[in-house]
Amino acid sequence: MEQQIKITVRGTNFFYGANQALHDVNVGIRQCFVTALIGPSGCGKSTFLRALNRMNDLIPGARLEGRVELDGQDIYSNSMDVIQLRRRVGMIFQKSNPFPMSIYENVAYGPRVNGLIKRRADLDVIVEKTLRSAALWDEVKDRLSKSAMSLSGGQQQRLCIARALAVEPEVLLMDEPASALDPISTAKIEELIYQLKRTYTIVIVTHNMQQAARVSDETGFFLNGRLVEFAETKKIFTAPVKHETEDYITGRFG
Amino acid sequence: MAGREHTSKHYEHQLRLLKDKLLLMSHQAEQMISDAMRALTERRPSLADEVISRDDTLDHLEVEIDTLCYEILALEQPVASDLRFIATALKIVRDIERIGDTAVNIAERARELIQEPELKKLISLPVMGQSAERILKNSLDAFVNSDADLAEKVIQEDDDIDAMYEQIFRELLTYMIEDTRNISRALKLIFIAKHLERVGDHSANIAEMVVFMVKGQDIRHGTRSDRG
Numbered sequence: 001m002e003q004q005i006k007i008t009v010r011g012t013n014f015f016y017g018a019n020q021a022l023h024d025v026n027v028g029i030r031q032c033f034v035t036a037l038i039g040p041s042g043c044g045k046s047t048f049l050r051a052l053n054r055m056n057d058l059i060p061g062a063r064l065e066g067r068v069e070l071d072g073q074d075i076y077s078n079s080m081d082v083i084q085l086r087r088r089v090g091m092i093f094q095k096s097n098p099f100p101m102s103i104y105e106n107v108a109y110g111p112r113v114n115g116l117i118k119r120r121a122d123l124d125v126i127v128e129k130t131l132r133s134a135a136l137w138d139e140v141k142d143r144l145s146k147s148a149m150s151l152s153g154g155q156q157q158r159l160c161i162a163r164a165l166a167v168e169p170e171v172l173l174m175d176e177p178a179s180a181l182d183p184i185s186t187a188k189i190e191e192l193i194y195q196l197k198r199t200y201t202i203v204i205v206t207h208n209m210q211q212a213a214r215v216s217d218e219t220g221f222f223l224n225g226r227l228v229e230f231a232e233t234k235k236i237f238t239a240p241v242k243h244e245t246e247d248y249i250t251g252r253f254g
Numbered sequence: 255m256a257g258r259e260h261t262s263k264h265y266e267h268q269l270r271l272l273k274d275k276l277l278l279m280s281h282q283a284e285q286m287i288s289d290a291m292r293a294l295t296e297r298r299p300s301l302a303d304e305v306i307s308r309d310d311t312l313d314h315l316e317v318e319i320d321t322l323c324y325e326i327l328a329l330e331q332p333v334a335s336d337l338r339f340i341a342t343a344l345k346i347v348r349d350i351e352r353i354g355d356t357a358v359n360i361a362e363r364a365r366e367l368i369q370e371p372e373l374k375k376l377i378s379l380p381v382m383g384q385s386a387e388r389i390l391k392n393s394l395d396a397f398v399n400s401d402a403d404l405a406e407k408v409i410q411e412d413d414d415i416d417a418m419y420e421q422i423f424r425e426l427l428t429y430m431i432e433d434t435r436n437i438s439r440a441l442k443l444i445f446i447a448k449h450l451e452r453v454g455d456h457s458a459n460i461a462e463m464v465v466f467m468v469k470g471q472d473i474r475h476g477t478r479s480d481r482g
Contacts, residue, residue, distance in 0.1 A: 251265060
């Protein structure tokens with residue numbers, strides 16, 4: 001594996017007030033890899049995901065110890081511009097949340113507010129390029145001015161991916177991106193993830209273990225706030241080392 | 255299959271059913287080899303016929319086990335130790351079925367040999383038969399008990415059986431050179447020795463899969479790489 005490390009997490013603890021949600025997590029997320037995070041509800045995987053672009057900052061009483069580095073730079077340092085960080089590390093949520101505006105404006109919004117674009121013609125180019133990257137262009141090119149709300153659930157989710165891509169991020173965090181979608185839309189999202197990893201580093205949280213197995217290069221298994229095992233996905237799903245991982249992925253819960 | 259039970263009772267039941275069928279099939283294959291050799295040494299044609307007739311049951315079990323494996327793969331999507339168990343089942347079922355065929359071949363040669371006077375007192379061949387039966391039994395025990403150490407022992411013992419075959423082959427060759435009238439019977443005995451040697455090979459195959467099943471390591475063809 002020659003892929004270099006994009007995000008390094010060192011000795012990280014995370015607290016919601018008095019509750020410790022992450023215990024001494026150490027891991028390297030590789031560039032242009034899909035990294036899947038699995039584990040039962042409440043295991044800390046979503047907390048971990050949100051720690052990667054400081055989404056937890058908004059929660060009162062939330063506190064992080066340790067270091068999270070993006071390209072070697074501590075993202076929790078005072079000199080880190082959080083807005084800039086979230087531009088570089090985009091996020092896709094479980095429930096698609098398009099803005100109540102046109103398809104075009106949903107994609108154009110980010111580049112516009114970030115001041116990336118001045119002229120309308122440039123914006124057109126970005127919108128098309130981004131919608132193509134999100135595998136949505138062919139389905140919406142004739143109705144760009146229509147409301148994003150008129151799209152199907154799967155299309156809305158791909159639009160949200162397009163919106164995240166429009167500001168040219170380096171990392172995409174996905175929190176259960178396909179859990180509310182039918183199998184066809186899910187397959188499209190998974191194929192899209194496969195295409196996107198050529199350009200982006202992707203971290204995905206999923207309860208669907210088959211999905212983790214299908215889309216990811218490396219998988220981390222969280223349990224009770226600890227990263228129990230982190231390894232190549234094919235290793236995790238054929239011969240995991242830790243018995244906790246084994247029990248969880250084979251369905252021996254309790 | 256790891257020690258703890260699955261939360262899904264149905265899945266647990268399917269895996270147990272598969273294991274039970276494999277146990278039944280391997281027990282029958284062991285018995286067929288042992289009875290085929292007894293038919294030869296005790297000169298009992300009816301026992302030879304019985305061995306031959308039992309092959310159908312084994313063939314049926316092979317198909318049932320294959321079907322069950324495909325169902326579990328499609329419906330339960332097994333991973334990790336469960337996946338390795340199913341992969342092992344699919345492979346060793348072929349070996350067990352071939353061992354049954356081998357027993358039939360031995361029984362057929364035995365039936366022919368019984369009709370003629372004994373070429374010689376059989377000494378090495380029954381010993382080889384016992385060795386083959388033992389490593390077959392050990393390979394299947396290793397599978398049942400997920401015992402990788404026993405499986406590694408089986409793989410080593412297969413070499414002894416290969417050596418026994420060489421020795422018996424040379425011995426029977428001298429009989430053929432001494433008197434051409436011995437050729438037909440000596441050849442049949444050589445065939446039987448060859449069949450027993452194949453039982454050793456199949457047992458070693460089973461043992462290699464057991465090591466993979468238990469440890470997740472592929473040790474076939476001298477490769478000891480992690481399957482990952």
